[in-house]
């Protein structure tokens with residue numbers, strides 16, 4: 001009888017634990033996923049200049065910890081590029097559907113001390129300083145947060161600086177609950193640039 005119970009427990013839990021393993025990346029695999037991002041994974045047509053995202057997009061009532069941090073950040077000249085791995089760029093553009101487990105969204109943050117000259121693009125001296133990453137984990141990992149794991153990785157992708165259900169990240173991203181916690185505000189940028197003759 002005990003064997004039967006053990007067998008039933010194994011059958012019940014094995015598929016769950018194996019799917020959990022499939023979506024959990026250890027630090028090394030996470031760094032490798034970032035290093036192996038390819039041109040074909042890129043969802044931004046070219047580097048996008050970011051004005052202060054908090055004042056424009058983070059509409060939390062009153063100054064939050066996250067907004068204070070960004071306001072205090074001297075790195076205001078920021079360009080981003082975004083990559084989406086383990087899914088097609090077409091499905092990244094379908095903002096009405098949640099991304100599948102295993103999807104990895106990587107945002108590169110480039111910084112330059114030079115002010116952005118309109119239309120000039122990202123300055124040649126801009127340095128890739130940081131990656132912020134969202135990893136779609138197995139169902140139940142982060143039930144109130146779209147099952148996203150957040151991570152911060154240094155600019156040469158050699159060190160994971162933080163990862164997990166990072167509250168300061170979720171503070172802004174939960175505003176986007178209706179679009180699977182993703183902003184994707186940069187997707188129409190190429191069309192805007194074209195219309196503006198940039």
Ligand code: HEC
Pocket residue numbers: 050053054057058066067070080082105106107132133134150151152166168169170171172173181182183184185186
């Ligand atoms: C102050 C608000 C704010 C905070 C805090 C924040 N984000 Fe974001 N995030 C944004 C905005 C706005 C975008 C859209 C692109 C942009 O403006 O850079 C974005 C885009 C992203 C993207 C690209 C996918 C998307 O949503 O379009 C990733 C990945 C990301 N953030 C990860 C993180 C991580 C990891 C953290 C925590 C370390 C974090 N973010 C904290 C506002 C925030």
